[in-house]
Amino acid sequence: xxxxxxxxxxxxxxxxxxxxxxxxxxxxxxxxxxxxxxxxxxxxxxxxxxxxxxxxxxxxxxxxxxxxxxxxxxxxxxxxxxxxxxxxxxxxxxxxxxxxxxxxxxxxxxxxxxxxxxxxxxxxxxxxxxxxxxxxxxxxxxxxxxxxxxxxxxxxxxxxxxxxxxxxxxxxxxxxxxxxxxxxxxxxxxxxxxxxxxxxxxxxxxxxxxxxxxxxxxxxxxxxxxxxxxxxxxxxxxxxxxxxxxxxxxxxxxxxxxxxxxxxxxxxxxxxxxxxxxxxxxxxxxxxxxxxxxxxxxxxxxxxxxxxxxxxxxxxxxxxxxxxxxxxxxxxxxxxxxxxxxxxxxxxxxxxxxxxxxxxxxxxxxxxxxxxxxxxxxxxxxxxxxxxxxxxxxxxxxxxxxxxxxxxxxxxxx
Amino acid sequence: xxxxxxxxxxxxxxxxxxxxxxxxxxxxxxxxxxxxxxxxxxxxxxxxxxxxxxxxxxxxxxxxxxxxxxxxxxxxxxxxxxxxxxxxxxxxxxxxxxxxxxxxxxxxxxxxxxxxxxxxxxxxxxxxxxxxxxxxxxxxxxxxxxxxxxxxxxxxxxxxxxxxxxxxxxxxxxxxxxxxxxxxxxxxxxxxxxxxxxxxxxxxxxxxxxxxxxxxxxxxxxxxxxxxxxxxxxxxxxxxxxxxxxxxxxxxxxxxxxxxxxxxxxxxxxxxxxxxxxxxxxxxxxxxxxxxxxxxxxxxxxxxxxxxxxxxxxxxxxxxxxxxxxxxxxxxxxxxxxxxxxxxxxxxxxxxxxxxxxxxxxxxxxxxxxxxxxxxxxxxxxxxxxxxxxxxxxxxxxxxxxxxxxxxxxxxxx
Numbered sequence: 001x002x003x004x005x006x007x008x009x010x011x012x013x014x015x016x017x018x019x020x021x022x023x024x025x026x027x028x029x030x031x032x033x034x035x036x037x038x039x040x041x042x043x044x045x046x047x048x049x050x051x052x053x054x055x056x057x058x059x060x061x062x063x064x065x066x067x068x069x070x071x072x073x074x075x076x077x078x079x080x081x082x083x084x085x086x087x088x089x090x091x092x093x094x095x096x097x098x099x100x101x102x103x104x105x106x107x108x109x110x111x112x113x114x115x116x117x118x119x120x121x122x123x124x125x126x127x128x129x130x131x132x133x134x135x136x137x138x139x140x141x142x143x144x145x146x147x148x149x150x151x152x153x154x155x156x157x158x159x160x161x162x163x164x165x166x167x168x169x170x171x172x173x174x175x176x177x178x179x180x181x182x183x184x185x186x187x188x189x190x191x192x193x194x195x196x197x198x199x200x201x202x203x204x205x206x207x208x209x210x211x212x213x214x215x216x217x218x219x220x221x222x223x224x225x226x227x228x229x230x231x232x233x234x235x236x237x238x239x240x241x242x243x244x245x246x247x248x249x250x251x252x253x254x255x256x257x258x259x260x261x262x263x264x265x266x267x268x269x270x271x272x273x274x275x276x277x278x279x280x281x282x283x284x285x286x287x288x289x290x291x292x293x294x295x296x297x298x299x300x301x302x303x304x305x306x307x308x309x310x311x312x313x314x315x316x317x318x319x320x321x322x323x324x325x326x327x328x329x330x331x332x333x334x335x336x337x338x339x340x341x342x343x344x345x346x347x348x349x350x351x352x353x354x355x356x357x358x359x360x361x362x363x364x365x366x367x368x369x370x371x372x373x374x375x376x377x378x379x380x381x382x383x384x385x386x387x388x389x390x391x392x393x394x395x396x397x398x399x400x401x402x403x404x405x406x407x408x409x410x411x412x413x414x
Numbered sequence: 415x416x417x418x419x420x421x422x423x424x425x426x427x428x429x430x431x432x433x434x435x436x437x438x439x440x441x442x443x444x445x446x447x448x449x450x451x452x453x454x455x456x457x458x459x460x461x462x463x464x465x466x467x468x469x470x471x472x473x474x475x476x477x478x479x480x481x482x483x484x485x486x487x488x489x490x491x492x493x494x495x496x497x498x499x500x501x502x503x504x505x506x507x508x509x510x511x512x513x514x515x516x517x518x519x520x521x522x523x524x525x526x527x528x529x530x531x532x533x534x535x536x537x538x539x540x541x542x543x544x545x546x547x548x549x550x551x552x553x554x555x556x557x558x559x560x561x562x563x564x565x566x567x568x569x570x571x572x573x574x575x576x577x578x579x580x581x582x583x584x585x586x587x588x589x590x591x592x593x594x595x596x597x598x599x600x601x602x603x604x605x606x607x608x609x610x611x612x613x614x615x616x617x618x619x620x621x622x623x624x625x626x627x628x629x630x631x632x633x634x635x636x637x638x639x640x641x642x643x644x645x646x647x648x649x650x651x652x653x654x655x656x657x658x659x660x661x662x663x664x665x666x667x668x669x670x671x672x673x674x675x676x677x678x679x680x681x682x683x684x685x686x687x688x689x690x691x692x693x694x695x696x697x698x699x700x701x702x703x704x705x706x707x708x709x710x711x712x713x714x715x716x717x718x719x720x721x722x723x724x725x726x727x728x729x730x731x732x733x734x735x736x737x738x739x740x741x742x743x744x745x746x747x748x749x750x751x752x753x754x755x756x757x758x759x760x761x762x763x764x765x766x767x768x769x770x771x772x773x774x775x776x777x778x779x780x781x782x783x784x785x786x787x788x789x790x791x792x793x794x795x796x797x798x799x800x801x802x803x804x805x806x807x808x809x810x811x812x813x814x815x816x817x818x819x820x821x822x823x824x825x826x827x828x
Contacts, residue, residue, distance in 0.1 A: 087687045196646030229793035230679035230702045231767030232610030235671045246663035257649045265644035267692045276700040278681045286690040288644045353645030379643035380692045
């Protein structure tokens with residue numbers, strides 16, 4: 001219990017070469033694929049080294065336990081994050097929260113903290129949806145937000161089903177789904193995550209407390225025109241959906257730019273049939289829109305559709321819009337947030353535009369987030385970064401918060 | 415020799431169900447894949463039924479021969495087209511020329527034409543480049559315009575090499591390449607093709623004589639910005655190459671629209687990494703530009719690059735342009751064209767924006783084209799169409815031209 005605490009930097013250096021993506025740059029650590037399985041083994045070994053009891057739950061989340069007085073697992077203080085990444089993502093999105101949790105355990109041990117409650121670390125699978133396309137899959141299965149039937153129908157880019165991937169990883173796909181026992185043990189959940197924007201850069205602080213997650217939806221716009229020969233069709237005779245789609249991409253950006261606090265993105269577009277010498281007959285556009293106020297999001301999407309209809313009509317094309325998913329904005333538990341603010345009086349309060357397992361858990365248990373400064377402000381990219389000193393500041397802040405939550409028997413949270 | 419001639423409509427109805435594409439609509443008949451192999455068998459059977467000697471040359475073209483006096487194959491009058499299609503293409507692009515050639519043989523036989531020269535029908539492989547990405551591959555290998563080493567390095571979307579595909583089709587990949595013997599026999603080549611634009615619709619004629627093929631190039635524009643998180647990155651902090659790419663797509667169209675007779679198309683675009691919740695770090699744009707005057711094409715591409723640079727700079731992005739291929743404009747043999755015009759005095763003279771095997775052969779032998787009216791004006795699409803009466807008018811025009819070329823010993827062509 002009195003060993004020198006391991007630093008976050010040391011922990012992360014042990015996994016720095018796991019899942020590098022030489023094609024895209026950065027890291028591709030897809031749930032239940034080789035790299036993520038190696039990270040799971042690393043987490044199990046590090047937790048075991050800290051005398052924690054490790055178990056994998058029915059939905060593939062790994063839990064590492066320090067039971068409370070009398071071996072209790074109830075009203076646990078839980079912290080953790082995820083180990084998977086987007087394609088060609090950064091080193092820290094996910095693993096920073098897991099490594100900070102391990103380092104925080106070391107700090108608590110070094111301080112000789114006596115706890116009144118159980119402590120658990122957790123690593124959720126498929127937070128990014130990078131393999132099966134559904135973000136926060138592990139936590140959403142656990143809380144029942146996603147039905148097992150929908151999850152089992154998911155396939156990765158190679159056609160491998162979630163059921164096959166789970167079976168290969170030694171899990172039983174027939175047992176996934178709502179896990180009241182696992183949820184019932186959680187007294188409070190705190191997720192530390194690398195910041196995914198520039199908030200802490202601009203404020204000059206290493207660590208922030210999360211206030212909320214922006215509402216977040218995905219829509220698909222389908223622009224239909226007339227496929228034709230790229231060489232034989234005069235410019236005046238065209239109904240080219242690619243031109244209309246391009247105008248829509250610009251309209252998406254322009255509409256979001258004049259809507260305070262909104263973000264709207266087209267990161268994926270697919271002309272059909274997609275030949276160099278063929279005027280497309282159809283173009284699919286995937287639209288990502290986020291805002292703290294759900295009604296503003298709805299209004300922005302309506303504006304985008306109106307402008308898309310104008311752009312399509314100008315090219316003799318048609319456009320339709322379908323909602324693929326929507327998560328309303330999430331405000332973290334106010335009591336828990338205030339308690340973190342008392343422990344960390346200098347930490348600014350920030351919202352985030354990114355989705356997190358913490359947003360899923362916030363629907364069912366008191367939940368909070370901490371953000372560690374990212375000096376590039378860049379995320380879901382190889383350029384995501386963390387300064388060593390900030391990483392240790394984040395772990396210390398997490399340890400301070402955990403110490404407070406673990407040591408107070410008469411609190412109101414959890 | 416006096417059987418009732420088979421109509422083009424009858425011939426095409428026999429292959430109407432070969433290679434239908436239920437996913438894309440229309441037809442996908444890729445070179446050396448099942449559907450195209452079935453069409454090759456059909457062509458061999460139809461030619462054999464017409465007492466023609468069939469052979470497949472070293473580059474996979476099928477030739478059907480009626481030798482001249484004394485069994486001569488020299489100074490042959492050759493007609494034909496191709497059997498492969500683009501992905502999700504129409505029924506007539508390629509097969510109409512082959513079926514019209516077979517029907518023309520029947521018309522010549524019914525007329526009892528006595529020939530002074532050999533006649534050959536030909537079907538070239540991979541005219542569209544729909545499988546291996548290089549258009550007019552068979553004819554370009556035959557004339558030496560494409561080196562065998564380059565061709566053998568090509569792979570299809572499933573990673574199958576041209577060498578493997580040739581081997582599976584019973585051909586020897588070590589023997590492909592320039593075929594002086596095959597080229598040397600051609601006295602003149604006439605390709606009949608479905609028109610790929612609206613020229614004959616507007617002029618009110620069923621058949622035209624080709625004058626030239628527009629110069630045609632492919633370029634790739636790469637727009638580089640900053641990959642980032644779609645939710646966490648404020649609109650003001652973005653350097654989004656997708657927005658710049660969209661502006662470039664519009665600039666391509668606008669630049670072509672003000673350049674007389676030019677066609678410029680973006681039918682393929684690929685954001686990288688291409689995730690819905692990721693601002694792209696890079697976008698690849700494939701650009702197709704065509705014009706009768708090579709210097710105008712070069713000027714238009716320069717204009718597009720300048721406008722792309724302005725659009726990229728406005729978004730904090732960068733752009734580069736690389737030429738992937740270029741074929742200069744082709745004028746068909748003037749003497750041969752005038753001879754066709756004498757035989758078909760009512761046929762208008764039209765150029766075409768589409769590439770053809772005839773354009774490749776025009777570099778080495780006297781070559782001409784006939785176009786049959788397409789009542790939709792749409793090409794490389796399931797909506798391509800031919801009226802039955804026009805199909806027979808085309809075959810009759812081809813028979814008239816062949817009769818003239820075959821029967822005149824003292825001409826100057828070929």
